[in-house]
Amino acid sequence: MRLFDTLTRTDKQLAPIDGKTYRFYCCGPTVYGPAHIGNFRTFVLQDVLRRTLETSGIPTLHVRNITDVDDKTIRDSRAAGQSLSEFTRGWTEKFHADCAKLGLLEPHIEPSAVEHIPQQVAMIEALLKKGHAYASHDGSVYFKISSFADYGKLSHLDTRELDLGKTQNERANADEYGKDNVSDFVLWKVRRPEDGDNFWPSPWGEGRPGWHLECSAMIKEYLGDTFDLHSGGVDLIFPHHDNELAQSACSCGGDFAKHWFHITHLLVDGGKMSKSLGNLYTLADLEAKGYTAMEVRYVLIGGHYRKQLNFTLDSLGAAHEALTKLAKGAAKLADNMGSEEVFLDVADFGPFRPAWDSLMADLNTPAAIGHLFTGLKHSSHLLGKEAAAALAGFNRVLRALGLSLPEEKSTDIPADIAKLAAKRWQARIDNDWAASDALRDELKAKGWVMKDGKEDYTIEPA
Ligand code: AMP
Numbered sequence: 001m002r003l004f005d006t007l008t009r010t011d012k013q014l015a016p017i018d019g020k021t022y023r024f025y026c027c028g029p030t031v032y033g034p035a036h037i038g039n040f041r042t043f044v045l046q047d048v049l050r051r052t053l054e055t056s057g058i059p060t061l062h063v064r065n066i067t068d069v070d071d072k073t074i075r076d077s078r079a080a081g082q083s084l085s086e087f088t089r090g091w092t093e094k095f096h097a098d099c100a101k102l103g104l105l106e107p108h109i110e111p112s113a114v115e116h117i118p119q120q121v122a123m124i125e126a127l128l129k130k131g132h133a134y135a136s137h138d139g140s141v142y143f144k145i146s147s148f149a150d151y152g153k154l155s156h157l158d159t160r161e162l163d164l165g166k167t168q169n170e171r172a173n174a175d176e177y178g179k180d181n182v183s184d185f186v187l188w189k190v191r192r193p194e195d196g197d198n199f200w201p202s203p204w205g206e207g208r209p210g211w212h213l214e215c216s217a218m219i220k221e222y223l224g225d226t227f228d229l230h231s232g233g234v235d236l237i238f239p240h241h242d243n244e245l246a247q248s249a250c251s252c253g254g255d256f257a258k259h260w261f262h263i264t265h266l267l268v269d270g271g272k273m274s275k276s277l278g279n280l281y282t283l284a285d286l287e288a289k290g291y292t293a294m295e296v297r298y299v300l301i302g303g304h305y306r307k308q309l310n311f312t313l314d315s316l317g318a319a320h321e322a323l324t325k326l327a328k329g330a331a332k333l334a335d336n337m338g339s340e341e342v343f344l345d346v347a348d349f350g351p352f353r354p355a356w357d358s359l360m361a362d363l364n365t366p367a368a369i370g371h372l373f374t375g376l377k378h379s380s381h382l383l384g385k386e387a388a389a390a391l392a393g394f395n396r397v398l399r400a401l402g403l404s405l406p407e408e409k410s411t412d413i414p415a416d417i418a419k420l421a422a423k424r425w426q427a428r429i430d431n432d433w434a435a436s437d438a439l440r441d442e443l444k445a446k447g448w449v450m451k452d453g454k455e456d457y458t459i460e461p462a
């Protein structure tokens with residue numbers, strides 16, 4: 001499989017470093033409110049990457065963290081009058097419920113920042129020891145970006161943007177900041193009154209870790225100093241991932257991530273989602289409007305991950321029709337295969353090979369979906385073993401995309417009728433109108449009518 005890599009800006013082949021298991025990390029949600037469908041675009045695409053690797057026969061180790069301490073979780077838990085753990089537990093549970101509905105596989109490991117404070121403290125100690133960090137007089141500790149020649153290499157910051165003159169006076173104490181504020185960033189934040197009860201002991205006094213540190217520490221714990229792939233939405237490239245890279249490279253050695261997978265943002269109605277515009281949708285909002293989680297998933301994978309995707313409510317309506325059509329096509333193959341079973345080997349996708357090849361070429365989900373429809377169109381005349389093989393290939397691609405289809409009742413069409421209908425459809429494809437008419441009459445005599453669509457047909461009792 002080939003995938004675009006943010007660091008080298010090239011398509012690279014994916015293969016596990018250890019020759020066995022593909023080990024990857026995804027920055028998880030900040031649990032201070034419901035995740036929105038933009039967040040889920042990123043999580044769903046990461047899930048498709050994992051499912052595709054697993055379908056191709058490569059086992060994975062998927063680590064995705066929970067950010068349960070930062071400026072926002074502390075601010076909002078205090079406003080809600082809840083303890084930080086009570087507050088973040090509630091939002092974590094809601095996140096998990098949404099993930100299950102959207103068909104996301106559970107990560108193998110889901111560590112939380114609060115549960116890994118000692119590992120974060122140890123990483124700061126290592127950075128101080130090696131001269132990559134310094135403690136300020138108030139007890140906060142900062143990463144010294146001038147000590148790491150490669151700082152900013154992931155986001156391709158040039159030296160002009162790296163205004164090192166700022167570092168001593170305008171250090172970034174906030175968890176989030178933009179490229180305009182490149183500066184030394186905080187590793188340990190000294191306790192402040194607005195933190196309430198949320199502080200931990202450290203050699204530099206009471207406080208809490210800076211946001212960027214948690215991922216570096218948890219990656220070291222569960223994936224080691226060099227691992228296969230790191231991922232998040234494009235907004236994380238800078239500063240979050242550049243800062244993680246700096247912390248890890250300077251404290252651990254190793255290469256950190258061999259591959260960087262970033263998902264472009266979801267837009268809504270052509271613009272940024274925002275509460276004030278009333279277009280920030282959660283899964284619950286869309287379910288309340290009568291849409292299903294699978295329809296949302298279908299829309300989210302309907303665009304290539306490197307392009308912006310514009311979400312509209314109309315696209316959910318179209319998703320409903322598309323999923324129904326896929327379900328009908330699969331039901332027809334199931335009818336046509338009768339009691340045949342086939343066992344395909346890993347490399348075999350039958351008429352759905354182009355769909356699979358699209359996933360192998362930079363995870364092109366929209367192309368894969370397109371090929372599912374054409375594959376169904378070209379296989380609707382298949383019978384017995386051939387229909388069974390086609391259905392197996394179809395289901396394999398569907399599993400990689402993580403789509404489950406609406407229940408489509410099998411019509412219990414007798415095998416001889418299914419066979420006649422398939423033959424007639426093939427005659428039509430071959431423009432053999434005489435044979436097509438004769439077969440239609442034969443079906444009619446047996447009590448069945450065939451209804452021709454543009455790309456497909458249905459059979460019903462007369
Ligand atoms: P957060 O909970 O804010 O830490 O974000 C969780 C994930 O969602 C991160 O990987 C973000 O980069 C990603 N994300 C945030 N907004 C969007 C969006 N509009 N489209 C796609 N991904 C997003």
Ligand code: ZN
Binds near residue numbers: 027215240244
């Ligand atoms: Zn992270």
